[in-house]
Amino acid sequence: MTGQDPTAVHIDTSKPHPARMYDWFLGGKDNYPVDEEMARQLLQLDARGRDMARVNRACMHRAIRWLGANGIRQYLDIGTGIPTEPNLHQIAQEVAPESRVVYCDNDPIVLAHAEALLRSTPEGATEYIQADARDPEAILEAAGKVLDFSKPIALSLLALLHFVSDEDGAYELVDRLVQQLAPGSYLVLSHTTGDFDPAKAEQARAMYTARGLTLALRTREEFARFFDGLDLVEPGVSLTADWHPELGEVIEVPGDEPIPGYAGVARVR
Template identity: 40%
Template sequence: MTELERVPPGVDPSIPSSARVYDYLLGGKDNLAVDRAVAEKLLAVAPDTRLVARANRRFQVEAVRYLAEQGVRQFIDLGTGVPTSPSIHETAREVHPSCRVIYVDYDPVVRLHAQVLLADAPGIASVRADLRRPADILTDPHVTGLIDFEQPVCVLMIGVLHFVMDEEDPAGIVAAFRKRMAPDSYLIISHAMAESDPEAISQLQMATAGTSAQSRFRTHEEVLRFFDGFELAGPGLVPVHEWHVGPKEDHIPLLDGVPRLLVEGGVGRLRA
């Protein structure tokens, strides 16, 4: 094993990780050969996927900044991934330094990085937990000690629900968080779409079958249903490279047209 592939105990270097695949697509170095192999298979049929990953990241940053400007001061990021700058707390605190952030991920590599980067950082905490067990997250002392659910909170599910299979009840996971959120809270979702190129879908599903990185591509209507109870803000649920809330002339899309791997994103405000 190379220096690059030294990972914490309990990590199987033969099994790809969605967080590390995404890290590789963004140009990061915290990934293994198995992760790069998955990414390269996808890039072979959908070479614009690196741009999609960057657009997904930019969507997250713009959405968080927008909500901080709306007065949201609490953020829970589910499926954080390997830390990348600008992070959620960096983005939110550019608007208001009192913003508090909980980062949640199950990957031990992500957890290790978070512990190093967030050590002794007030108002920020990292929790190793599985999105599929929302009760564990909502009752975690780091979460309950930092987040006031009587006040608006933003819950982020960026590029994570497509790793939750139908039998794992993704709608129930969203509902569990929605029930704890105060009115005027927000939900941010981005999701890989069934409207993607069939060959790109096939390559990714074959490369990740039976692993934590396996994906369930959903239709536009299926993803919209995750926003039940929320009112979509801005342009609605649209391709991430098109999501923007400011003047149109201030937004330069990273992609032209429809990418072969389509990811859509939206921001919803919880109705009173």
């Protein structure tokens, strides 16, 4: 579906990319020195950077298990990132082998790993779209070739929206995508916040800005706005680490300070 030859895609290694930094935090090898350099600088701000990535990924696993147990068989995952097993389609198809999954990302290095993303069960399907999250029309058109938008779909934007500013239309982007979902669909979000240490959050934002990147660390209330008009499932907006811990792996993090991230799942009416 990408229509591109992965060997012909140019990967910009002159500045860090959030997906590749996330890969580094998770212990992956699909990153470059520029990504590692910034990731290490972020660790100087908060030594729990690796824990943040692991907590977010564990939350994704739990959310997909919950969705599968509640009858969802179609998934559109935007901001996929570099594949780290088990990935979303593996969790979904473990619950229901017939599940259909479409991944989307704008980093060419993810395209280079698309083969790993496309290993589906025989009963189901997985596809990959090379597109920017800020181009919902292109995403919807391509995803519609694999997913049936007249039936429920789980739309996930996990650890993505804090890289899209209000000025770039973060809320409008989510609204546009949700408008295309059938009743009974779900919106699944996770988002880093600066609520617990605003000074540290401002330092991180400045670090991103200096490298031409966006970092919009929204408050709990600002994050909750993405779910306006939808029905949040229990426990509503929660800390990422606290979203249905009974459904799978929970990352134990030293200390009493919470991991600064929120998560939520909401049903489309």
